[in-house]
Structure formats: C-alpha cells, structure tokens
Amino acid sequence: MALKEILIVGAGFSGAVLARELVESLDCEVLVWDERDHIAGNCHSERDEETGIMVHKYGPHIFHTSNKIVWDYVNRYANFRPFTNRVKAHTDKGVFSLPINLLTINQFFGRCFMPLEAEAFIASIGCEEIKGPETFEQQALRFLGEDLYNSFFKGYTIKQWGTHPSNLPASILKRLPVRFNYDDNYYSSIYQGIPEEGYTTMVQNILNHPRIQIQLNTRFSKGDSSGFDHVFYSGPLDGFFDYSLGRLGYRTIYFERNVADCSDYQGNAVINYCSEKVPYTRVHEHKHFTPWEKHDRTVYFTEYSKETTEADVPFYPKRLEGDKELLKKYRQLAEAEQNVSFIGRLGTYRYLDMHQVIEESLIFSKKVLSACSTSSKIPIFPNEEI
Numbered sequence: 001m002a003l004k005e006i007l008i009v010g011a012g013f014s015g016a017v018l019a020r021e022l023v024e025s026l027d028c029e030v031l032v033w034d035e036r037d038h039i040a041g042n043c044h045s046e047r048d049e050e051t052g053i054m055v056h057k058y059g060p061h062i063f064h065t066s067n068k069i070v071w072d073y074v075n076r077y078a079n080f081r082p083f084t085n086r087v088k089a090h091t092d093k094g095v096f097s098l099p100i101n102l103l104t105i106n107q108f109f110g111r112c113f114m115p116l117e118a119e120a121f122i123a124s125i126g127c128e129e130i131k132g133p134e135t136f137e138q139q140a141l142r143f144l145g146e147d148l149y150n151s152f153f154k155g156y157t158i159k160q161w162g163t164h165p166s167n168l169p170a171s172i173l174k175r176l177p178v179r180f181n182y183d184d185n186y187y188s189s190i191y192q193g194i195p196e197e198g199y200t201t202m203v204q205n206i207l208n209h210p211r212i213q214i215q216l217n218t219r220f221s222k223g224d225s226s227g228f229d230h231v232f233y234s235g236p237l238d239g240f241f242d243y244s245l246g247r248l249g250y251r252t253i254y255f256e257r258n259v260a261d262c263s264d265y266q267g268n269a270v271i272n273y274c275s276e277k278v279p280y281t282r283v284h285e286h287k288h289f290t291p292w293e294k295h296d297r298t299v300y301f302t303e304y305s306k307e308t309t310e311a312d313v314p315f316y317p318k319r320l321e322g323d324k325e326l327l328k329k330y331r332q333l334a335e336a337e338q339n340v341s342f343i344g345r346l347g348t349y350r351y352l353d354m355h356q357v358i359e360e361s362l363i364f365s366k367k368v369l370s371a372c373s374t375s376s377k378i379p380i381f382p383n384e385e386i
C-alpha cells in the first residue's frame with residue numbers, strides 16, 4: 001500500500017533510522033512522537049550542567065560494531081572519535097582487568113602463564129562433568145571454574161538480574177569473551193568509538209529532514225493510530241495493549257550522581273563491583289568517554305539495579321520462561337492489528353545493543369519499502385520470535 005502519513009512512536013535509534021530511510025525513499029510525511037522531553041531514547045546524552053561534561057543519561061553507551069554498513073551509516077551522522085572500552089572489575093580479591101584475559105588470569109592466580117599454558121590451566125579448573133551448559137551458572141562453572149565464577153560473576157549477576165545465575169540462560173554470560181592474550185578491549189567488534197558531540201546530536205542529525213516532524217512530550221495510545229497510514233511503534237509491546245495480559249519482565253537501573261573536586265575520580269570510565277557485599281553494580285565516570293575534552297572537575301554515577309515497577313524506565317528484558325510465554329501471546333495480539341509494526345528493543349522485547357538496533361532498522365526499512373512497492377502487507381515485526 002502507499003504510505004503517505006506515517007507515525008513513528010519513539011525517537012530512539014530504531015525509530016530515527018526507520019524515519020530517515022522511509023522519508024528518503026517514499027513520497028511521505030513522517031511524524032515522530034516521543035513521550036520524553038528529548039530524543040535519542042536511552043542513548044540520550046547531554047552536558048552535565050555543573051561540570052560541562054557530556055554524560056550518558058541512561059548509563060554508558062559505547063558504540064561498537066563489526067558491520068561496515070552500520071559503521072558507515074553512523075559516521076554519516078556523527079564524527080566518531082576512537083574510544084576503546086577497558087573495564088576494570090573490583091572484586092573481593094582486588095581489582096582486575098575485564099573481560100577475563102591473560103592479565104586477569106595471571107594476576108588472579110599469581111601466575112606467569114603464556115597463552116597456551118593459561119588455556120590449559122583454565123580447562124583444568126573448569127567443571128567437565130557439566131554437559132551442554134544451559135544456565136549462566138553452569139556455563140561459568142564449566143568454562144571458568146568456581147573461583148573466577150565466585151569472584152567476577154556470581155555476585156554481580158545476582159545484583160544485576162535480581163535472581164540467582166542458576167535461573168538465567170547461559171547466553172547472558174556468552175556475551176563476554178574469555179581471552180588468552182593481553183587484549184583487554186571489552187568488545188570484540190572491529191569498529192568502536194564515541195560520537196564527538198554525543199548521541200543526541202547524532203540522532204538529531206538522522207532526524208533532520210524537512211519531511212520529518214518531531215513532537216516531544218507526546219504519549220501515544222492506540223486510538224491515535226487512525227489518521228495515519230501506518231504506525232511504527234518502538235515503545236513496550238505490552239504497553240501498546242495496556243498490559244492487558246500482564247507485564248513482561250524487565251530489570252531497571254538507576255544512578256546516584258556525584259561530583260568530585262578533582263580531575264580524575266576513579267581513573268577509568270567504568271569499574272564493575274562484582275561482590276554481592278557492595279550494593280551497586282558499576283561506577284561510571286563520564287569524562288573518560290571524551291578524553292579529547294578538558295574539564296577541571298569530574299562527575300560520576302553509581303549504578304544500581306532493581307525490579308521494574310510501573311514508574312520505572314524498562315531497561316533489560318529479563319526473558320525468563322514466563323516472559324517468553326507472555327511474549328508469544330502479545331505477538332499473537334500484534335498479528336491481529338491493522339497497520340501497526342513493532343520495532344526496537346522494547347517493541348520486540350529483546351536485549352539489543354545500539355549497533356544491532358540500527359542494523360535491524362536498516363534491514364527492516366528495506367522490507368517496508370519492498371512491501372510498499374509490491375502493494376503487499378507491511379511486516380509486523382522485524383524479527384521471528386524463537
């Protein structure tokens with residue numbers, strides 16, 4: 001069908017990229033609504049009023065991808081400066097490099113291993129009896145052994161997810177590499193960086209088009225769909241249906257802001273606190289994300305994790321078994337809707353990094369354009385649910 005009037009709900013990356021791609025190829029007007037007073041969703045960055053430092057309001061965002069198309073795309077809308085995320089882990093046994101690498105292993109066990117020796121050593125302390133690890137805990141015990149699991153992962157994960165690692169899938173731990181060399185880059189992606197003027201400026205540039213109109217402080221409800229040829233909705237899937245079947249589980253995070261009267265408070269952008277005895281999960285000091293800027297003072301945020309209540313911003317989809325069942329039911333409701341598609345982290349209820357959202361939005365916009373040109377039905381979701 002011909003799309004003339006399009007409403008995009010949510011001005012985060014999924015909505016912004018889709019808006020831009022559609023408006024450049026279709027003869028259409030795109031309205032972008034966001035219920036917040038700013039664009040860029042959870043990637044929103046702004047200057048801290050007191051110190052002038054660029055802060056990531058909803059927690060640290062480091063852009064990384066191995067997809068050249070995505071990297072070229074984001075570089076069209078922002079000047080990226082090189083940044084490598086090198087996280088430190090504060091544990092009961094001291095401060096170590098994370099992800100676990102040869103330095104971590106040698107310092108933690110007081111050894112001087114070469115790569116092959118370290119690999120053999122870690123294999124020897126892993127619990128071989130665990131077959132086909134399914135849970136986070138089994139994955140950790142099988143491939144890292146008890147000491148590393150207890151010091152780096154158990155406490156942090158209980159705090160982060162509010163449940164024991166034996167209730168969580170192995171896939172969460174698999175996001176982190178284990179390296180037998182001294183590479184302490186937190187990510188394994190080919191490209192990594194931080195937009196010089198922040199993420200919000202970058203999203204603003206994506207949305208900067210005469211046929212895209214942004215309306216902030218505007219909350220969407222289902223009745224608003226009439227009057228538009230199609231709505232692309234990037235808010236929470238269950239929220240679209242007024243939570244009629246119940247709420248999908250999310251963890252949320254919140255921060256305590258502090259200013260220190262020194263130029264460097266903790267010496268690094270991110271330090272994880274892995275012990276369960278410490279109530280918070282991480283401390284981030286944002287000036288380290290922009291080492292090209294000069295500031296006399298520093299602002300840092302202590303991050304806590306908790307269950308999401310109705311008043312909270314949903315961050316991490318928990319995707320426990322019950323959530324997945326509920327997700328199936330909401331997807332069935334969505335399939336019965338007319339002229340609505342669900343996109344992004346909240347619309348599809350998946351844990352997605354920025355680069356994944358952008359990649360998916362670029363692919364999805366091609367599918368939408370192809371549906372328009374063949375007069376077929378616009379896909380309801382960008383992904384198949386497994």
Ligand code: UDP
Binds near residue numbers: 156157160173
């Ligand atoms: N994790 C941990 N200790 C750490 C860092 C991570 O136990 O110091 C666990 C935690 O459960 C986390 C998962 O590993 O959710 C994946 O790490 P990642 O950095 O991808 O964390 P996320 O993006 O979930 O914050």
